[in-house]
Amino acid sequence: MKRLAPYLLILPGGLWLLIFLVVPMVFMASVSTQEGDIINGFVQTFDFSVYGDALTRYQTQFLRSVGYGLVGTVVSIAMAYPVAYWIAFRGGSRKSTYLLLVLLPFFVSFVLRTVSWKFLLADDGLLLSPLKSMGLVAQDFHVLQTTVAVIGGLVYNYLPFMILPIYVALERIDPRVVEAAQDLYAARSQAFTKVVLPLSLPGVFAGVLMTFVPMTADYVNAGILGGPSNTMIGNIIQTEYLVNTDYPTAAALSFTLMAVMLVGIFAYARALGTENVLEAAAR
Amino acid sequence: MTEIQAGSAEEGAAVAAPSSPRVPAIELSGVVKEYLAQGEVVQAVKGVTLSIAGGEFFSLLGPSGCGKTTTMRMIAGFEDPSRGTVRLHGQDVTGVPPNRRDVNMVFQSYALFPHMNVWENVAFGLRRRKVAEADIRRRVGEMLEIVDLTGREKRRPREMSGGQQQRVALARALVNNPRALLLDEPLGALDLKLRQAMQIELKRIQREVGITFVYVTHDQSEALTMSDRIAVMNDGLVEQLAAPREIYERPATAFVAGFIGTSNLLDGTVEESTGGRAVLRAGYEGRILVEGGTHAVGDHVAVTVRPEKITISAEEPEGDVSAVRGTVSEVVYLGLYNSYAVRLADGAEITVFQQNALDSTSTAERGEAVWLSWQPRHSYVIGS
């Protein structure tokens, strides 16, 4: 009984994952190699050519998604790190209040927030119309339907997922260790680059995983804030599935996206394994 | 044993002053440190003045929360005093950051860099001072040999025992050849055996490298065995600053007497005072003789007597000694000696250690009425 306890404990979670993750995935995998249409029904053909076709057809959107994900992730790191640092080292007794503020946007629906960005950034919206009437920006200047708007929306929506893991990593650093660095002749900037930064890298690593993956697969931001030239692979999958009801193509694209991200993340973990990063930082 | 080489010229970045034996290595004058905690001003250090000579093994001893770490942090430069000045080798270092002070600290919790191996930890300070790589290799190697960690260069701190981590922390500070080394309860986390071994080791290293050690501890026996001088601190103030023997034999205040070893506190009123000798009487049979000092008849005087200086006897002792009468309330056999608790008529309890010699005549039993006697020079008058 004692030896069974751990297994019993993972049983509910395990069952949940099995039923709601593995089963649909197997189902979708099988759909991806079927042929037919919604009216006449689909039959299994095990024809994998759909993968190649879909990839060639939507290559641009694929690359664009990965590019947006990468840029969004880098921008997120740059914005999240100072915030996390400030809360962890300067937050004092109000740390939890600041963390709550970081999480506050989550209390409002994701879609609603993105839509309100649209109002804010519209050509005659709250931000641009005063600027235009003051003549600070050109009359035909616009933010919506641009790459900047989409990446901005992505960063805005996923920023807390970058702040939190970095905060946790920074919070765990013993302030005495930083003092020890200063005691051993490191100037403040060196204490940061040689001690604080390397010790917080696991948090950055986790933050990258938690933002890059959903950013790359996102379709809400491109859909609401972007234009036709900002379509991401998530939008394509959505259209293929819901509008064109081309289930095999939608499923094939989903699996390709998953594979691309898994490979990318393994490569990333390999190349930047925390151990290696730490070794390099110790010099 | 490996000699420690003097630091090379490129280390001039840190605060340096011509070292002269006359200029104290560390000087605190009227140092006060106040913290604001929950809107209230807390005085962690309430006015400390002391001066530590170059090459000295100096200890700060005192109970938890008395301000030892705070004092140390002001010397290292992590805190600036609210009032007063800190001088290193004659130079006022107020506002000088820790990385520009030529002192190194061994932290209470070691504070090793968890992401670096032993070698990198020890080389950290030399790298920051841009010492040539060849010199770094040589000095780190020598230092690891001194602390007996050769062959463990690649280990991470978490892969080492407490004692080994402690030695890495020591090596990391010592390798920079600082003017002074500040050690904040460096042996606090070690078990007794390792602690004693490390005490000897530290003392040896200190003699070998000849640098000033400022040692913080709340373990009195550690301070007594290792130090050249001890500052006993209590509640943010130095109660007594003296050599170990002096602190032990002549505690300046009741606090020091109580904190160092076991001590008996007695008080009485001066009945006679002639030729530098006073006779005290109290609410029990007998008298206390006090030598030195000037005491007017009628003064109230407190003295301490160490338990091992007192003799127990059944008969009233003859001659020129302090002698008080009481009843044995407890006898504890402690191997080499017996510990007696003797209650006086006014309720005070006196502790007496008596060696268990074979021919010992003093074998008092519980409940027995006895005389306690000691030489006049063993009554130490303490300040009020």
Ligand SMILES: Nc1ncnc2c1ncn2[C@@H]1O[C@H](COP(=O)(O)OP(=O)(O)OP(=O)(O)O)[C@@H](O)[C@H]1O
């Ligand atoms: N940053 C701070 N803010 C407020 N009060 C502090 C701060 N640092 C220390 N104190 C207070 O100052 C006093 C002295 O602290 P300190 O750490 O110097 O004691 P210590 O003698 O080193 O004790 P220990 O033996 O427990 O290490 C304590 O009462 C402590 O609560």
Ligand SMILES: [Mg+2]
């Ligand atoms: Mg302390």
